[in-house]
Amino acid sequence: MNRDLVTIKGGNDGFRILVDSSATMEEIEAEIKKKLETNPGFFPKGTKFELEVADLDRSVKKGIDELLQEHGFGINKSTKKDKRAFPADNAASSKNVQPEANPVQEMMVLNRTIRGGEEISSQSSILICGNVNPGAQVIAGGSIDIRGTCRGMVHAGAWGDANAVIIADRLMPTQIRIANMIARSPDTMEKSDFAERAFIRDGQIVIEPIER
Amino acid sequence: MSEVIVITSGKGGVGKSTTTANLGVGLAMRGKKVVLIDTDTGLRNLDLLLGLENRIMYDLVDVIEGRVEIKKALVRHKKYENLQLLPTSQVKDKSAVNPADLMALCDELRKEYDYVLIDCPAGIEQGFQTAIAGADTAIVVTMPEVSAVRDADKIIGELGRSEKDNIKLIINRIRPAMVDSGEMMDMDDINDILAIKCIGQVPDDIKVVTSANRGEPVVGDSDSQAGRAYANIVGRIMGEDIPFMKFEKQGFFDKLKKAFGM
Numbered sequence: 442m443n444r445d446l447v448t449i450k451g452g453n454d455g456f457r458i459l460v461d462s463s464a465t466m467e468e469i470e471a472e473i474k475k476k477l478e479t480n481p482g483f484f485p486k487g488t489k490f491e492l493e494v495a496d497l498d499r500s501v502k503k504g505i506d507e508l509l510q511e512h513g514f515g516i517n518k519s520t521k522k523d524k525r526a527f528p529a530d531n532a533a534s535s536k537n538v539q540p541e542a543n544p545v546q547e548m549m550v551l552n553r554t555i556r557g558g559e560e561i562s563s564q565s566s567i568l569i570c571g572n573v574n575p576g577a578q579v580i581a582g583g584s585i586d587i588r589g590t591c592r593g594m595v596h597a598g599a600w601g602d603a604n605a606v607i608i609a610d611r612l613m614p615t616q617i618r619i620a621n622m623i624a625r626s627p628d629t630m631e632k633s634d635f636a637e638r639a640f641i642r643d644g645q646i647v648i649e650p651i652e653r
Numbered sequence: 654m655s656e657v658i659v660i661t662s663g664k665g666g667v668g669k670s671t672t673t674a675n676l677g678v679g680l681a682m683r684g685k686k687v688v689l690i691d692t693d694t695g696l697r698n699l700d701l702l703l704g705l706e707n708r709i710m711y712d713l714v715d716v717i718e719g720r721v722e723i724k725k726a727l728v729r730h731k732k733y734e735n736l737q738l739l740p741t742s743q744v745k746d747k748s749a750v751n752p753a754d755l756m757a758l759c760d761e762l763r764k765e766y767d768y769v770l771i772d773c774p775a776g777i778e779q780g781f782q783t784a785i786a787g788a789d790t791a792i793v794v795t796m797p798e799v800s801a802v803r804d805a806d807k808i809i810g811e812l813g814r815s816e817k818d819n820i821k822l823i824i825n826r827i828r829p830a831m832v833d834s835g836e837m838m839d840m841d842d843i844n845d846i847l848a849i850k851c852i853g854q855v856p857d858d859i860k861v862v863t864s865a866n867r868g869e870p871v872v873g874d875s876d877s878q879a880g881r882a883y884a885n886i887v888g889r890i891m892g893e894d895i896p897f898m899k900f901e902k903q904g905f906f907d908k909l910k911k912a913f914g915m
Contacts, residue, residue, distance in 0.1 A: 556810035574806050
């Protein structure tokens with residue numbers, strides 16, 4: 442997938458800057474400069490941008506802030522994994538979801554711990570009431586819901602369903618795969634105290650806390 | 654009411670044989686009739702830990718192949734008359750014994766002994782399948798180390814697939830000071846991952862090594878933390894409700910030395 446590292450989008454309530462978290466500071470800086478300078482006068486002075494990032498370093502955020510200020514712009518706020526800030530996005534995504542509401546949905550339910558070396562695979566969605574231990578693999582055609590700690594490898598939408606999600610009470614897997622995307626865990630795993638959901642947004646796997 | 658218990662771990666070096674020897678001696682000290690079977694054919698060492706190497710006449714493979722009766726192959730412990738060892742062969746390999754043979758042997762021994770403890774080889778191959786065949790209960794030994802816990806997890810899965818559902822856990826070689834400083838996995842982490850009943854937490858103790866070299870398991874030694882921990886496990890196997898002991902911190906050996914005026 443060949444995406445721009447930096448995308449500037451207009452929305453109902455101002456401009457947004459979307460930054461690919463895999464890009465380096467230099468790349469981001471060059472990209473933003475290019476975008477701002479190719480259209481001088483397009484953005485009125487004092488325009489506030491909203492910075493939307495998946496997970497950027499604080500230093501990178503600060504760098505972008507400074508860069509924008511040099512051009513006489515400012516950052517409104519940086520949003521992090523917060524869908525509600527963008528009503529335009531929400532409208533679009535709910536439009537996408539509706540036709541998929543399938544009346545007949547199957548689900549595989551497992552009331553046990555999935556241990557290392559086990560592979561669970563199903564065309565449908567999978568609900569696991571128990572832990573998924575390191576070394577285990579859970580592969581679902583649909584979504585995966587784990588009522589317990591997930592430490593293994595989980596693959597939702599394994600046959601291409603990019604709308605599949607992965608939910609766990611404590612989501613600390615070695616790898617998350619959704620459809621054809623792969624995300625690996627950070628090298629130092631922190632314990633999360635809340636349930637989290639992983640899904641694809643803007644061509645990346647993002648994780649957000651949920652309540653349940 | 655006798656019980657056949659297999660002691661297994663998946664990973665090597667976590668203390669299966671040491672645990673088997675200690676539990677065997679511990680149960681014998683409590684007056685039970687115990688037989689230990691070493692199934693690690695080709696890499697036998699349970700006899701060394703018990704200091705019985707020079708008394709071996711016949712072995713497990715001789716019994717399985719019908720050359721001698723079980724009674725003749727059993728080696729009686731020097732100190733505890735009600736503790737017997739059935740050693741295995743050092744020259745044959747694991748294909749010499751199959752699961753059905755061992756199951757039949759366990760059923761035979763079950764008639765006469767209160768506890769039959771089987772020392773399982775490392776790994777999940779044929780030797781493991783053979784060792785667990787006749788067991789009622791499995792004790793999984795692990796260490797607070799990611800690879801040992803990972804292998805224990807796999808072994809528990811394998812035991813489940815072989816329909817061995819009575820599985821218990823012993824966490825061996827704990828270093829309390831390292832657990833406290835966060836450098837070693839703590840007991841709650843391990844119990845959370847493995848999710849089986851824990852019947853023992855044994856600290857790492859140099860006395861385990863020195864006593865193994867002498868061929869006298871540490872279980873009888875009340876000066877040793879590991880010895881007391883093993884004695885507690887023996888109690889729990891016999892159905893007693895014993896709380897887990899609190900480990901004395903780093904300075905234990907220093908204190909011990911002080912106590913002896915060293």
